[in-house]
Structure formats: C-alpha cells, structure tokens
Amino acid sequence: MEFKGKKILIMGFAKSGMAAVKLLRHLGADHIIVTDRKDLADKELLESWGVTVLKQADELFDEDYDLVIKNPGVPYVSPLVKKLTDRNIPVITEVELAYQVAKPQHYIAITGTNGKTTTTTLVYEFLKEHYGDKALVGGNIGTPLCDLVLDYNLLEEEGYYISVELSQAQLVDIDQFRPDAAAIMNLTPDHVDVMGSLETYYWSKTLIYKNMKDSDVFVVNADDPVLHEYMEKYPVHCCEKTISLYRDDTDGYLKDGWMIINGEKVVELDKVPIPGMHNLQNIIVAASACMSAGVTAEEIRRAVYAFKGVEHRIEFTRELDGVKYYNDSKGTNTDATITALKAFDRGVILLVGGYEKGLSMDEMKKHMGCVKQVIGYGLAGPRIAHDLVGDAAIIVDDLVQAVHAAKDAAVPGDIVLLSPTTSSFDQYSGYEERGRHFKKIVNSL
Numbered sequence: 001m002e003f004k005g006k007k008i009l010i011m012g013f014a015k016s017g018m019a020a021v022k023l024l025r026h027l028g029a030d031h032i033i034v035t036d037r038k039d040l041a042d043k044e045l046l047e048s049w050g051v052t053v054l055k056q057a058d059e060l061f062d063e064d065y066d067l068v069i070k071n072p073g074v075p076y077v078s079p080l081v082k083k084l085t086d087r088n089i090p091v092i093t094e095v096e097l098a099y100q101v102a103k104p105q106h107y108i109a110i111t112g113t114n115g116k117t118t119t120t121t122l123v124y125e126f127l128k129e130h131y132g133d134k135a136l137v138g139g140n141i142g143t144p145l146c147d148l149v150l151d152y153n154l155l156e157e158e159g160y161y162i163s164v165e166l167s168q169a170q171l172v173d174i175d176q177f178r179p180d181a182a183a184i185m186n187l188t189p190d191h192v193d194v195m196g197s198l199e200t201y202y203w204s205k206t207l208i209y210k211n212m213k214d215s216d217v218f219v220v221n222a223d224d225p226v227l228h229e230y231m232e233k234y235p236v237h238c239c240e241k242t243i244s245l246y247r248d249d250t251d252g253y254l255k256d257g258w259m260i261i262n263g264e265k266v267v268e269l270d271k272v273p274i275p276g277m278h279n280l281q282n283i284i285v286a287a288s289a290c291m292s293a294g295v296t297a298e299e300i301r302r303a304v305y306a307f308k309g310v311e312h313r314i315e316f317t318r319e320l321d322g323v324k325y326y327n328d329s330k331g332t333n334t335d336a337t338i339t340a341l342k343a344f345d346r347g348v349i350l351l352v353g354g355y356e357k358g359l360s361m362d363e364m365k366k367h368m369g370c371v372k373q374v375i376g377y378g379l380a381g382p383r384i385a386h387d388l389v390g391d392a393a394i395i396v397d398d399l400v401q402a403v404h405a406a407k408d409a410a411v412p413g414d415i416v417l418l419s420p421t422t423s424s425f426d427q428y429s430g431y432e433e434r435g436r437h438f439k440k441i442v443n444s445l
Contacts, residue, residue: 068084108161109164179216312328322413350388353381
C-alpha cells in the first residue's frame with residue numbers, strides 16, 4: 001500500500017488517531033489532515049511533523065480524500081461520515097489500517113456487549129503461557145493496533161499471536177480484517193445513541209466473523225438466544241465451537257466441578273480466583289479460542305489460577321469499617337450492572353449515573369433484591385435512580401458526594417458498588433478516569 005502523495009483525513013483524534021498518524025508517517029504519508037471538534041493538546045507536535053490540524057467543519061467533508069481513518073468515537077450514523085461514503089471514499093479505523101499494512105499475524109478477536117475486556121485479557125494471558133513474547137494484546141482494550149505494529153515491527157515481523165478487543169464502532173469500518181478465532185460474548189441493548197438502532201448495533205457485532213474462512217474458529221455462546229437469532233440472519237462461514245454454562249451438549253461446558261472443553265478437563269472450578277458465573281463464561285470462551293490456537297489445558301489452568309481480574313470490572317478497592325468498596329466503572333449498560341449485582345447477595349449500596357443513553361431500567365429492576373440503597377449522581381443519575389427505586393433514591397451531584405453518601409448509609413457487612421449502568425462522558429473522559437477517581441475517593445476516606 002503506497003501512502004506517499006495520498007490525501008488522508010484522520011477524523012476524530014484521541015489515542016487511535018495519534019497511533020494512525022505515527023504509523024502513516026512511518027509509511028511515508030506526507031499529506032495528513034487531522035480534524036476534531038476539540039482543541040488538540042498535541043497540535044504543535046502534529047504541525048511540527050507536517051500534519052495539518054483543523055477544527056471539524058462541514059465543508060471539510062465536501063473535499064475528496066484517498067483515505068479516511070475514523071475514530072471509533074465518531075458515530076456510525078454521523079451525517080459527516082455519510083458525506084464521505086456517498087462519494088465512495090474509503091472510511092476505515094486504525095484497526096483496519098494496522099491489519100492491512102502488517103505482515104501476517106494470528107489474531108483472536110473478542111466483541112460483544114459485556115465481558116470483552118476480561119475475556120480479551122484472559123486470551124492474552126493464555127497465549128503468553130504458550131507463545132511468550134510472541135503474544136500481544138490491543139485494540140479497544142487500550143493499546144491501538146497501529147501502536148503494536150510500530151512497537152513490535154509488525155511491518156517486517158510475522159507470526160505474532162494478538163488478542164484484540166473490538167467495539168461495534170471498530171467493526172463497522174473493517175474491510176479485510178480476518179481473525180483466526182473470534183467470539184461474540186453476548187448481545188444486550190447498548191449504544192443505540194450512536195448506532196441509530198438496536199438492530200444496527202447487533203448487526204455490527206456479527207461483522208467480526210464476516211471475513212473468516214473454513215479453517216478459522218468462531219466460539220458460540222449457546223446460552224444467548226439473541227446471538228443465535230443474529231447468526232441465523234448473518235450466517236457464520238467457518239468452524240463453530242459451542243460453549244455453555246448450563247448445558248453439557250456443547251463443545252465446552254461445566255460438569256462435576258470442572259470446565260471441560262473438547263472432552264478434556266481444563267479448569268477446576270473451585271480454584272478459579274475471580275467470582276461470578278460471568279467470569280466462568282469469560283474463561284470458557286477465552287480457553288476455547290486459545291485451544292484452537294495451540295494453547296494446552298495445563299497452560300490455561302496455570303494462567304486461570306493466577307488471574308486476579310481486570311481493573312474497573314467488579315474490582316475490590318478497599319474495606320473500611322467493615323464495608324467493602326467495589327469499582328465496576330466498566331458497567332456502562334444495564335446488563336453489565338446486572339452481572340455485577342449477581343456477584344452479591346445482600347447489603348449493596350449501588351452508585352449509578354453518568355451520561356444519559358436513555359436505556360430502560362425495566363430488566364434491571366428484576367435484579368435489585370440484593371440492593372438496600374441506590375444513589376444517583378451526574379447527568380443521568382436522578383432518572384436512573386428514580387426509575388429503579390422511586391423516591392427512596394438518594395440524589396447527589398457528583399461521584400465525590402455519592403461515595404460520601406454511601407459511606408454514611410453503610411453499616412458493617414455492606415457493599416458499596418460503583419456500577420453506573422451508563423457511560424461517563426458527562427463528567428469524565430471515559431470509564432477508566434471515572435473508576436480511578438472512585439478509587440482515589442474511596443482510598444481517601
């Protein structure tokens with residue numbers, strides 16, 4: 001792929017935009033334009049590299065480009081994107097760029113509504129046990145794929161095993177990306193605000209397997225009826241490996257205290273250090289995918305028994321005066337919060353709120369048996385809290401006030417759980433900043 005002399009637009013910046021710029025410059029691109037709605041802290045650095053930095057304006061999208069790299073944060077339904085695609089201008093994300101320019105690698109790709117980050121991390125830990133320094137992890141989990149291409153010289157080196165988390169926003173702009181193994185963890189309502197409809201959101205997840213071939217492996221969650229509905233609409237054209245937590249007629253299942261995959265005892269359930277059925281699902285999906293890539297049952301056991309979980313996902317933060325505090329900032333939709341609530345049986349003081357995505361609380365209300373108090377904060381907090389418990393909710397302005405209100409309401413044996421049910425963009429740059437702020441507040445009590 002030749003980039004010199006090509007007019008390339010980076011639409012939306014952030015980490016993925018910077019990673020794309022660095023890789024494109026390395027590949028000889030000399031006409032790069034970066035546009036963003038916000039003022040960029042890196043503007044002077046970019047301009048010193050010869051990159052043109054412009055504020056986002058409609059007329060900019062009337063121009064012609066050889067290639068557009070779209071930040072995943074730019075909505076799929078954006079009229080500015082439509083201006084480009086209507087003129088057959090190629091629009092991709094940095095994931096697709098990295099895939100197209102890198103030498104052949106082995107990719108295990110994970111998507112779905114919930115469980116992506118933990119499962120992607122587990123895949124990496126399993127691959128590392130077998131492939132050592134040839135195992136990498138990136139994508140939506142934190143490190144852009146373009147950065148991995150540069151950092152590990154994947155333009156020249158091949159044969160790496162890369163665990164990749166992919167969001168729906170990354171999947172809708174893929175063209176050639178093809179994983180060796182992949183999984184859709186589950187499909188539950190989310191991201192309607194940026195995808196336009198639930199149908200479009202669910203469809204976008206199926207794109208993870210659209211380029212897979214006969215020899216590739218798609219791990220199927222047999223417990224998810226919505227996933228099966230969409231697999232019927234958009235058929236899989238590769239080898240399927242099924243898993244279940246509740247049946248034993250699948251390729252992977254739980255029986256007699258063991259996780260069994262392809263007829264082999266892989267993990268002893270009593271020795272799994274992270275709590276909850278959802279984590280057993282994360283493990284069985286990751287293990288099924290990695291066993292197709294040559295990882296042994298013994299290597300998976302070793303990694304599982306040493307695994308301590310993922311930051312911001314039901315992460316134990318502190319115990320103070322007999323009260324335990326948990327950071328589940330990655331609970332950015334109702335299904336994720338339901339999963340967190342299932343990990344506890346009583347005494348939960350639940351902190352909810354953030355950006356208003358308009359998600360219904362009807363399903364979540366069925367899982368409130370362990371909750372003794374709901375505290376709403378931020379833009380969406382009052383609506384979410386009132387929808388859950390009516391006038392019994394405590395309403396505050398921000399997370400600092402929420403934590404202090406929870407401390408006042410808690411007694412020994414209680415659980416203070418930050419699981420917001422929505423994204424953080426009313427007051428934070430992302431769930432990571434929100435989670436780290438929560439931990440800082442808790443540790444300062």
